[in-house]
Amino acid sequence: MQKSVKFKNRSWDVAANLHLPDHFDENKKYAAIICVHPGSSVKEQTAGHYAKKLxxxxxxxxxxxxxxxxxxxxxxxxxxxxxxxxxDIKCAVDYLTTLAYVDEDRIGVLGICAGGGYAVNAALTEKRIRAVGTVVASNFCRAYQEGETDPIQMLEAVGRQRTAEANGAEPMIVNWTPKSPEDAKQAGITEMDMVQAVEYYRTSRGAHERSANKLRFTSMGTTIAFDAFNLADYLLTQPLLIIVGDQVGAFGSYRDGFTLYNKAASKNKSIHVVKGASHYDLYDQPQATTEALAKLAPFFKENL
Incomplete structure (x- = not known):
């Protein structure tokens, strides 16, 4: 069962879906898991897939x-x-503590792709999060630093665009990915992760009307310098489970997973490699996600 809810971040509403267990009883106390979506995604896509299964x-x-x-x-x-x-994640914890049927001492977080980076970063300073799971977690700054675009040139372009917008120009909105597999092919894109990103987000496989493929260009000014794992060697102390696939693409989640595993201060930490799975297989493909969930569910049951 699922119901639509809202919670506050500062002065605005954050739209959410609450996935309830079978035979839900509001007089009982439940462990709760916040599922954090990737960049460009919405709650109904891969985060929703994992939430439903959990x-x-x-x-x-x-x-x-x-x-x-x-x-x-x-x-x-x-x-x-x-x-x-x-x-947003910390405000989600706030919201869950207001629900009588949530055990506030048993709240965990699961993040996918960029959502994994955000989940880890939130857990550094949000100790009401008792356990952390990630699936193909991506650390933004590493991805940008190793991309085809020079980060300094990108930041200079961001500065020029901010100046233009401050002086009345329309905001620059760019695409996260090509608009279709055909557009990707015409652009000569063959790299596995990007090809599969288009297949997931821009076809019936995973497309959602509110996942609009729109990114405000000036976002690059902060994302390019965001190190999700900064201070994880001191502050990430919660139980940690990292899921990666061994089909390695340019997005780097395989390497990011091992970087996080080696860095985290957590005494209870493990990493699981799903053999034969790519980054996007772990978004929605049954064989890959079933294996991931077979590790995640027992991990959260043990630690929440």
Missing amino acids: AEDGFLALTFDASFQGESDGEPRDLEDPATRVE
């Missing part, structure tokens, strides 16, 4: 649209702001 395992699972995106409020629209994304 609810079937007896957890209460919460998904939400990032502030400024999807059904959530906040201006300016289409902004990807790491600090606010992290605050």
Whole structure:
């Protein structure tokens, strides 16, 4: 069972879905897991897939649209702001503590792709999060630093665009990915992760009307410098489970997973490699996600 809810981040509403376990009883106390979506995604996509399955395992699972995106409020629209994304998670914890049927001492977080980076970063300073799971977690700054675009040139372009917008220009909205597999092919894109990103987000496989493929260009000014794992060697102390696939693409989640595993201060930490799975297989493909969930559900049951 699922119901639509809202919670506050500062002065605006964040739109969320609460996935309830079978035979839900509001007089009982449940462990809750916040499922954090990737960049460009919305709550109904891969985060919703994992939330639904975790609810079937007896957890209460919460998904939400990032502030400024999807059904959530906040201006300016289409902004990807790491600090606010992290605050969204903390506000989700706030919300869960107000529910009589949530055990506030048993709240965990699961993040997918960029949502994994945000989940980790939130857990550094949010100790009400008792356990952390990630699936193909991506650390933004590493991805940008190793991309085809020079980060200094990108930041200079961001500065020019901010100046233009301050002087009346229309906001620059760019695409996260090519608009279709045909567009990707025409652009000569053959790299596995990007090809599969288009297949997931821009076809019937995973497309959602509110996952609009829009990114405010000036977002790059903050995302490019956001190190999700900064201070994890001191502050990430919660139980930690990292899921990666061994089909390695340019997005780097395989390497990011091992970087996080080696860095985290957590005494209880493990990493599981799903053989034969790519980054996007772990978004929705049954064989890969079933294996991931077979590790995640027992991990959360043990630690929440």
